Structures are given as structure tokens and as C-alpha cells.
Amino acid sequence: MTAIAPHRLVIVGNGMVGQRLVEALRERDTHRSWQVTVLAEESRQAYDRVALSSYFDGVTAAELDVVAPGCYDDERYALHLGEAAVGIDRTQRTVETSRGRVLDYDALVLATGSYPFVPPIPGRDLPGCFVYRTLDDLDAIRTAAERATAGPGGRRAGMVVGGGLLGLEAARALRLLGMSPHVVELAPRLMPLQVDEGGAGLLRNLIEQLDVTVHLGTSVTTIERDRGRLLATLANGVELDLDVVVFSAGVRPRDELAREAGLAIGDRGGVLVDAGCRTSDEGMFAIGECANIAGRVYGLVAPGYAMADVVADRLLGGDAEFTGADMSTKLKLMGVDVASFGDALATTEGALEVTLNNPVDKSYAKLVVSDDAKTLLGGILVGDASKYAMLRPLVGAALPGDPVAMIAPGGVSVGVGSLSRNSQVCSCQAVTKATICDSIAEHGLTDVAGIKTCTRAGTVCGSCVPLLKTLLAESGVTLSTALCEHFTQTRAQLFDIVRVTGISTFTELVERHGSGRGCDICKPVVASILASLGGGHILDGEGAALQDTNDHVLANLQKNGSYSVVPRIPGGEITPARLLVIAEVARDFDLYTKITGGQRIDLLGARIEQLPAIWRRLVDAGFESGHAYGKALRTVKSCVGSTWCRYGVQDSVALAVELELRYRGLRSPHKIKAGVSGCARECAEAQSKDVGVIATENGWNLYVGGNGGFRPRHADLLITDVDTDTLVRTIDRFLMFYVRTADRLQRTAAWLESLDGGLDYLRSVIIDDDLGICAELDEAMARHVQTYRDEWAEVLEDPDRLSRFVSFVNAPNVPDPSVRFVSERGQPRPILISGPVVEVVR
Amino acid sequence: MTATTHQAGTVGRGVVTPDSTDLPALDRRIAQWESICRFDALIPERGVATLVSGLQLAVFRTFEGMVYALGNQDPVTGAFVLSRGIVGTRGSVPTVASPLHKQVFDLRTGQCLDDDAWRVPVYAVRTRGGVVEAFVPSPVSAA
Numbered sequence: 012m013t014a015i016a017p018h019r020l021v022i023v024g025n026g027m028v029g030q031r032l033v034e035a036l037r038e039r040d041t042h043r044s045w046q047v048t049v050l051a052e053e054s055r056q057a058y059d060r061v062a063l064s065s066y067f068d069g070v071t072a073a074e075l076d077v078v079a080p081g082c083y084d085d086e087r088y089a090l091h092l093g094e095a096a097v098g099i100d101r102t103q104r105t106v107e108t109s110r111g112r113v114l115d116y117d118a119l120v121l122a123t124g125s126y127p128f129v130p131p132i133p134g135r136d137l138p139g140c141f142v143y144r145t146l147d148d149l150d151a152i153r154t155a156a157e158r159a160t161a162g163p164g165g166r167r168a169g170m171v172v173g174g175g176l177l178g179l180e181a182a183r184a185l186r187l188l189g190m191s192p193h194v195v196e197l198a199p200r201l202m203p204l205q206v207d208e209g210g211a212g213l214l215r216n217l218i219e220q221l222d223v224t225v226h227l228g229t230s231v232t233t234i235e236r237d238r239g240r241l242l243a244t245l246a247n248g249v250e251l252d253l254d255v256v257v258f259s260a261g262v263r264p265r266d267e268l269a270r271e272a273g274l275a276i277g278d279r280g281g282v283l284v285d286a287g288c289r290t291s292d293e294g295m296f297a298i299g300e301c302a303n304i305a306g307r308v309y310g311l312v313a314p315g316y317a318m319a320d321v322v323a324d325r326l327l328g329g330d331a332e333f334t335g336a337d338m339s340t341k342l343k344l345m346g347v348d349v350a351s352f353g354d355a356l357a358t359t360e361g362a363l364e365v366t367l368n369n370p371v372d373k374s375y376a377k378l379v380v381s382d383d384a385k386t387l388l389g390g391i392l393v394g395d396a397s398k399y400a401m402l403r404p405l406v407g408a409a410l411p412g413d414p415v416a417m418i419a420p421g422g423v424s425v426g427v428g429s430l431s432r433n434s435q436v437c438s439c440q441a442v443t444k445a446t447i448c449d450s451i452a453e454h455g456l457t458d459v460a461g462i463k464t465c466t467r468a469g470t471v472c473g474s475c476v477p478l479l480k481t482l483l484a485e486s487g488v489t490l491s492t493a494l495c496e497h498f499t500q501t502r503a504q505l506f507d508i509v510r511v512t513g514i515s516t517f518t519e520l521v522e523r524h525g526s527g528r529g530c531d532i533c534k535p536v537v538a539s540i541l542a543s544l545g546g547g548h549i550l551d552g553e554g555a556a557l558q559d560t561n562d563h564v565l566a567n568l569q570k571n572g573s574y575s576v577v578p579r580i581p582g583g584e585i586t587p588a589r590l591l592v593i594a595e596v597a598r599d600f601d602l603y604t605k606i607t608g609g610q611r612i613d614l615l616g617a618r619i620e621q622l623p624a625i626w627r628r629l630v631d632a633g634f635e636s637g638h639a640y641g642k643a644l645r646t647v648k649s650c651v652g653s654t655w656c657r658y659g660v661q662d663s664v665a666l667a668v669e670l671e672l673r674y675r676g677l678r679s680p681h682k683i684k685a686g687v688s689g690c691a692r693e694c695a696e697a698q699s700k701d702v703g704v705i706a707t708e709n710g711w712n713l714y715v716g717g718n719g720g721f722r723p724r725h726a727d728l729l730i731t732d733v734d735t736d737t738l739v740r741t742i743d744r745f746l747m748f749y750v751r752t753a754d755r756l757q758r759t760a761a762w763l764e765s766l767d768g769g770l771d772y773l774r775s776v777i778i779d780d781d782l783g784i785c786a787e788l789d790e791a792m793a794r795h796v797q798t799y800r801d802e803w804a805e806v807l808e809d810p811d812r813l814s815r816f817v818s819f820v821n822a823p824n825v826p827d828p829s830v831r832f833v834s835e836r837g838q839p840r841p842i843l844i845s846g847p848v849v850e851v852v853r
Numbered sequence: 854m855t856a857t858t859h860q861a862g863t864v865g866r867g868v869v870t871p872d873s874t875d876l877p878a879l880d881r882r883i884a885q886w887e888s889i890c891r892f893d894a895l896i897p898e899r900g901v902a903t904l905v906s907g908l909q910l911a912v913f914r915t916f917e918g919m920v921y922a923l924g925n926q927d928p929v930t931g932a933f934v935l936s937r938g939i940v941g942t943r944g945s946v947p948t949v950a951s952p953l954h955k956q957v958f959d960l961r962t963g964q965c966l967d968d969d970a971w972r973v974p975v976y977a978v979r980t981r982g983g984v985v986e987a988f989v990p991s992p993v994s995a996a
Contacts, residue, residue, distance in 0.1 A: 530941035531950035556898035560952035820901040
């Protein structure tokens with residue numbers, strides 16, 4: 012039997028919707044009946060345009076990528092970046108590309124998206140005028156803003172034309188770029204498509220407090236050049252001096268290819284398609300923002316995804332139909348929660364509105380219900396959208412209670428049980444409660460990550476994640492929080508037990524609160540807790556047996572059984588004389604030498620019996636060995652700061668040295684890294700650290716919860732423009748609160764994400780002192796600072812501890828024959844003389 | 854001595870408690886008792902590396918005072934580091950965890966409890982006059 016040649020599919024456009032079609036086919040075209048070619052006008056593959064604004068929060072282009080890894084490694088799927096479709100020949104069934112190629116197709120899908128509508132205002136093409144659509148647009152806006160703010164003069168201003176959802180995001184971006192934004196909206200309120208008068212009024216109040224000026228019910232008449240800046244004149248006569256103008260006045264379908272090809276086009280644009288997303292040409296489909304379905308063009312991603320799924324089904328012989336889509340929206344605009352769902356503007360005949368406007372705690376909530384007050388039709392939440400995840404899936408369903416009580420503060424809490432199995436829990440990916448519950452049961456899912464992988468729920472806007480957690484809990488999944496088989500408690504609970512009872516040994520703790528004799532999981536945890544609370548040398552008494560080999564030997568175990576030593580160089584600042592000492596030690600002990608990412612010098616290949624001699628040399632020269640191996644503060648990295656750098660605004664080195672000496676030796680649930688940058692250029696990469704400090708003209712900004720490594724995360728801004736004392740006090744509390752409450756091996760990034768209430772909660776605890784524990788945290792840190800001692804020097808002074816640093820207890824003078832080195836690039840490299848026995852499975 | 858009585862055990866698997874005088878039935882031409890170290894040199898719930906007849910043995914003392922000896926080589930990585938692992942229990946089984954990748958081994962049998970494929974050699978040990986001895990093959994050079 013010969014294989015049937017696959018049909019040829021050309022997808023024009025690689026936005027989120029076009030990519031969704033590719034993913035749907037990859038998943039469902041199990042017979043591999045389609046050969047897929049994707050033409051992408053942009054030079055980047057599909058990225059998350061919904062989260063576009065997060066680009067200004069430091070999210071990288073790579074992080075916005077939505078293409079599944081390996082998607083285009085399959086020979087059946089080809090993506091051509093920077094190659095647009097320029098013409099379609101419907102009789103020949105060919106597409107011509109911008110590179111002059113002509114591709115045959117059996118089916119063609121238009122996923123060309125939309126373009127920003129720019130009102131015909133004189134001056135709209137002047138330099139400094141932008142649209143807000145692609146990453147390239149954002150780069151251009153950033154460049155212009157930086158050029159403007161770098162120049163002399165006062166605060167710079169930008170104008171956003173359009174006060175819709177995207178316009179407000181653009182305003183936020185301008186603010187992040189250091190400008191004062193103006194928003195000009197023709198309608199009498201902000202977000203006119205999603206929010207009513209009452210909600211928009213509160214929204215306006217909230218964002219005006221954030222240095223955004225709102226001009227409603229007016230438009231821009233002209234934009235002119237004016238002494239190197241721009242001058243905008245509004246219809247109401249107001250004149251604005253500006254540096255940047257961003258147009259965000261809606262979008263229009265990209266339907267020009269279809270027009271030229273003679274396809275039917277809607278009256279107000281958009282390629283007309285039927286319920287199967289098929290155009291007036293049998294062989295062509297249109298999906299997403301370029302499609303006009305039943306007279307309507309959808310500008311959100313959820314309907315686009317639904318259309319992509321319909322077309323995938325049709326291409327595989329199915330008869331799926333687009334049945335409308337959820338137009339719900341939830342977003343955070345400049346820290347203000349806004350949610351709109353269902354028939355938010357109460358357009359249904361006879362609809363009733365239940366409104367709760369609370370100017371005191373700055374929240375607005377409205378539910379739209381049917382004329383008999385029995386069915387929820389939609390709603391609007393501004394200021395506090397925490398009820399969104401629960402309310403939105405109830406749209407169309409019977410109201411589970413009194414609508415007033417459902418939106419009242421402290422009112423009825425609606426349970427996930429009131430959702431029917433067909434309710435959409437994730438509206439972005441159109442995933443129902445049934446699908447999620449079935450996946451949990453079938454695949455034995457135990458966490459949100461598992462649900463995301465199996466169902467895609469929660470992967471776009473994330474607003475349903477709290478519901479996913481509830482569904483997990485209600486499916487009977489009890490996540491064991493036991494530390495290990497010896498302790499049913501979590502690390503945080505054990506910490507509290509030790510703190511409250513004053514227990515000072517592992518034996519007492521395991522006998523009174525655990526079972527057995529412990530393991531490699533609980534023993535180092537308990538050792539760390541005891542060290543955090545007790546003080547004393549970490550190898551005192553029973554402590555020695557609890558430590559991982561790194562803490563036991565006070566150095567970092569390498570793959571061949573040798574250790575590395577990383578002398579502490581606080582802040583990365585070192586004198587030439589000390590640098591010489593390190594060089595001499597490395598030379599005399601023949602250690603492999605490498606500069607680390609944390610501005611230290613790693614000396615590798617030390618035998619266990621050599622460690623005391625190495626420390627002796629370092630201690631005599633004024634070093635200590637450093638905790639490069641431990642669950643403790645590793646390094647505080649810094650740039651040279653204002654002392655030398657012509658851009659620096661504060662002495663970042665002095666602060667880094669101070670912080671490193673303050674927090675060294677603090678035992679914690681996982682390693683802690685810190686960084687101090689002397690200006691906003693951020694050369695110390697502080698935002699990728701657990702604790703990151705960036706100098707400002709007025710003091711310091713403190714960022715927390717950053718991470719590099721496997722899952723990079725930018726740190727969150729905790730406090731701004733504080734003096735050094737406030738900064739240090741806040742870091743004290745942050746670290747101590749983390750040490751007390753985090754799970755084993757949980758970095759601050761994961762810890763912060765797991766905190767119920769997140770950053771706001773953290774602020775309430777360590778800044779507003781809502782729990783009343785700040786004095787305790789301060790005292791704990793003061794005790795740590797006072798009791799810190801050089802652990803390596805102490806070993807050198809103690810013959811008993813020294814006696815453990817031998818190769819063999821019965822042959823202390825014989826070096827371990829298995830630790831061998833060869834020379835590579837002029838340095839030692841470890842070799843295993845007797846390699847592991849590897850069983851090869853054939 | 855804090856030792857408790859323990860089954861004499863089969864050769865190569867079992868464990869001889871401190872002060873035990875029972876010799877396992879083993880071919881004495883290829884193995885003999887060798888002194889390793891003083892019992893007092895062992896820290897409870899910690900191991901030491903020893904060099905005996907050219908072999909590296911990891912010798913452990915448990916909380917109860919039992920002594921066990923395994924080959925010191927971690928079979929997973931090939932490095933001679935098992936003596937530096939954390940000693941504990943899994944259920945009622947006394948264990949050590951490799952300090953490199955944390956695989957856990959039964960101190961009595963050398964069996965890896967996380968992966969059936971791995972097993973390390975076990976040596977009989979006893980304590981006489983406060984000195985720990987291990988029953989190990991004679992060095993090749995002496996044969």
C-alpha cells in the first residue's frame with residue numbers, strides 16, 4: 012500500500028490564533044494528512060500579544076513566545092518568518108509570497124489578524140507617533156521614551172489616543188518608561204466597551220491618582236512639531252506638550268488579501284465566513300481578528316482560539332461550528348483590577364442591574380441578572396476582581412443566591428460546587444469544569460501545573476488558576492505537606508515547633524514530633540532550623556550528623572569526591588594583595604580556578620584533607636571561606652556604583668559589602684542570592700536575585716523574589732526610594748519571614764508566588780506589620796548578626812573537628828587514590844579512575 | 854558498649870555486632886579480619902572512609918550503636934563518597950543517602966532502595982576491645 016500524498020495547507024499569519032491552529036492540527040491530525048506551511052509577516056514566531064504590555068515589566072520576547080518547543084521540527088510543519096503572503100490566485104490555488112515564491116495549496120487559512128486604526132489626524136505620521144501592536148512597536152516606543160527622558164528638562168509626557176483596554180495598558184507602559192501619560196477618549200467614559208458609567212468613574216479616579224491625566228468626550232484635532240517636541244491640540248481646546256504619542260483607538264481586520272482575491276467582505280471589514288469559518292471560497296477559511304462571523308469581528312483571543320479549533324476540525328473532516336464566544340475580560344491596569352463578563356452592559360431585554368459602589372474601599376461591583384432575577388447574565392468588577400473567577404462561569408446559570416449578597420464584602424461566598432459540569436472554567440482556552448475534573452481523575456493530577464499541561468486551562472490569562480486549585484481540592488486531591496516519612500509537618504510548622512518549644516536537638520524533635528531516625532531530607536532541614544534559631548557552630552554535638560556533606564565539610568562536594576572552596580569576597584570587591592593570596596593558594600594546592608557568576612573565584616579539586624590547610628592560608632590573609640555551598644546567603648553582587656561609574660547615583664559597592672557581612676551565614680530554606688546596582692542600568696542584574704537593590708536619585712528601590720536558573724523570574728518591586736536604614740530593615744524582615752515560613756528547597760521566587768495574597772500580603776506583614784511580628788523578625792536578625800562567627804576559623808582552632816578532615820580514618824596520610832586529575836588548558840581536570848557500572852539496555 | 858545483639862547474618866550480607874566473636878563461615882584463604890579504627894572514632898549517624906587491604910570501605914555507626922560497612926564507591930556516579938552521606942532510616946531499615954544524587958542504600962544489604970539496579974558490596978564488621986574490624990579479602994599482592 013502506498014502512502015497517500017498529504018494535502019497542502021497554507022496558513023497566512025503566525026499570530027496566536029494561527030499558531031493555535033497549528034497546535035490543534037499537531038494534536039489531532041494523527042493520520043498526518045496535512046502538509047502545513049505557515050507564512051509569517053513578522054520576523055518573530057507567534058508570541059503572546061495579550062501579555063504584550065508585560066514586555067515593559069521586564070518579561071522578555073522569548074518568554075512571550077507561545078510556540079510549543081519542537082513544533083516546527085516536524086517535517087510536516089514549516090514556518091517561514093519574515094515572508095508575507097502578497098497575492099492569492101484562487102483558480103490556480105496558489106499563494107505568492109513576499110520572497111517571490113509561489114506555493115500550491117489545497118486549503119488556505121487566513122489568520123492575518125488586524126491592524127491598529129489610526130484616526131486621520133493631521134500630524135499622525137510625525138516622528139514620535141506610534142501604534143501599540145507588535146513587539147517592534149514597543150521597542151520603538153521604549154527607544155523614543157528613553158531618548159526623551161535622557162534629555163534635559165522636567166518630566167516628560169506622552170499621550171495615548173484611545174481609552175479602551177489597550178489604551179490604558181499603553182498609558183501604563185508610558186508611566187513605566189518614566190513619562191506622565193495623558194489618555195484621550197472620545198466616549199464619555201474609559202473602557203466604554205467593557206465597563207459602565209459607575210465602574211469607569213471609579214477606574215478613572217484610581218488611575219488619576221497614578222499620575223495619568225484623563226480627557227474624556229474629546230478627540231485630538233492636530234499634532235504639530237513644536238521646539239523639538241510635539242504639540243497636540245484637543246477638540247476641547249486643551250493643548251498638550253508631548254514627547255510620545257501612541258494610537259490605540261481600536262483595530263481593523265487585515266482583509267486586504269481577501270479583498271484582492273475577490274472574497275466576500277463584511278460591510279465594516281473582515282472576511283465573511285460561515286459558522287464553519289469557511290469564506291465565500293470553498294477552499295479558504297478565515298479565523299481570528301480578520302474574520303467577520305455573523306456580522307461581527309472579534310478582537311479577543313478566546314473567540315480566535317475557538318475559530319482555530321473549528322477549522323482544525325473541518326480540515327480533518329468534522330463539522331464543528333463556531334457558536335459565539337465569551338467576551339469576558341479581566342486585567343490589572345496599573346494595579347487596578349478590572350473585570351467584565353457576559354452581558355456586562357445589560358443589553359438583554361428586561362435585564363436588571365444590581366450595583367454596589369463602595370468609594371471607601373474603592374471597589375465597584377455590578378451583576379446583571381435576568382428580569383426574573385434568577386439567571387446571571389453578566390457583570391463588572393472594578394477595584395477588587397477577586398470574585399471574577401467564581402462569577403464568570405456562572406453566566407447563563409441559575410443564581411445560587413441573592414445577587415446583592417454575592418457581591419457584598421464578606422457576603423455569600425459562591426462555591427465551585429455551584430458550577431455545572433458544562434461551565435467554562437477557563438474562557439481563554441474554552442475548558443469546561445467537566446474536562447478539568449475528568450483530567451484530574453484520569454491522570455491522577457495533583458497540582459495546577461499538571462492541569463495546565465493536560466487541559467491548557469489557566470495558560471493564557473491565568474485568572475482561573477484559583478478555581479483550578481479549588482477543583483483540585485474538591486476532587487479529593489489532598490496534597491501531602493509532610494516533609495518526609497519522619498515528619499508529617501511542613502518545614503514552616505517544624506520551624507514554629509522549634510521556636511516555641513525551644514527544642515535544640517534533632518533527637519528530641521524526632522522523638523517528640525516525628526518518627527524513625529530521619530533521612531537526607533529532614534536532617535538538613537532541622538539542622539538549618541536549629542542554626543537559624545539557636546546559633547552555635549553548625550558542627551556542634553549532634554549537629555554534625557545532620558548536615559549534608561557540604562555543610563559537614565564546609566565546602567562544596569564535586570563529582571569526583573573532591574571539594575571546591577570559594578573565598579568570601581563581600582560585594583565582589585578585592586584588593587590586589589588578597590587577589591595574590593588566592594592565586595598563591597590555587598597554585599600551591601594545584602586547584603582548578605574559575606571566575607563565578609556571583610563575582611567570586613571558585614577553587615576546585617581540593618581533597619578533604621587539604622581543606623584545613625587551605626582555610627589556614629585564607630584566614631591568615633583575612634579571608635573567610637564563604638558559604639558558596641550552603642542553603643544560606645551566597646553572594647551579594649554589585650556594580651562599581653557612583654564611586655567610579657559616570658552613571659552611578661549611589662555607592663552600590665559599600666551597600667553590597669554591608670549586606671553581605673550582615674546576612675552571611677544566615678541558614679535558610681534554600682540558597683539566597685542578592686545584588687546591588689548603582690543605577691537603573693542594572694549592571695548587577697539585581698532583578699534576577701532573591702534580594703535586589705537598585706539605586707535611585709533619592710535612595711534605593713528594593714526588589715524581591717527574583718530568580719535565574721531553570722525558571723527565571725524577575726523580582727517584584729517591594730519599596731521605592733527608601734534610605735539605607737529602611738532598606739536594610741525591610742530586607743531583614745523579608746529574609747527572616749522567608750526563613751520562617753518557606754518550604755524546604757523553596758527559593759524566594761516560588762515562596763512569594765505561593766503566598767496567599769502575594770506581594771500585597773508580604774507588604775502587609777513586613778511593612779505594615781499586620782501580623783504584629785516585625786519586632787520579632789527584627790530581633791531575630793539582630794541576634795543572627797551579633798552571633799555570627801567564622802565557621803572555618805573555628806574548625807581550625809578545634810582539634811576534634813579538625814580530626815574529621817582526613818582521607819581515611821585509618822590512613823590519614825594516604826590521599827584518596829580515586830581522586831585523580833589530568834591537565835586540560837593548563838589546569839587540573841578530574842577523572843574517575845573507576846567509572847560507574849552502567850547497564851546498557853538494548 | 855551500647856551495642857545490641859543482632860543476628861549473626863550470612864556472609865557478605867549480614868552484620869556482626871560490636872564485641873561479637875562469631876566468625877561467619879567464609880573461605881579463610883581469601884578473607885580475614887582487619888582492624889579499621891577505634892569504635893570511639895565513629896560519630897553516631899555518620900560514616901568514615903577507611904582503607905583496608907587496598908579497598909575503600911565506608912563504615913557507619915547508627916544511633917543505636919550498630920556498625921555497618923559498605924563499599925565506599927557510589928555505584929551511580931563512580932565516586933568514592935558513600936561514607937559522607939546522611940545516615941537515617943526508611944521504615945525500620947537503617948540507611949545512608951549518597952551525598953551526590955541522594956540515592957538511598959540499605960546499610961544491612963547494600964541494596965539501593967530507590968532503584969533495584971544498584972547494589973553496593975557489604976562487609977561483615979565486629980568490634981573487639983573497642984576496635985572495629987572488617988572481614989575483607991586479602992590484598993591481591995599478598996596472595
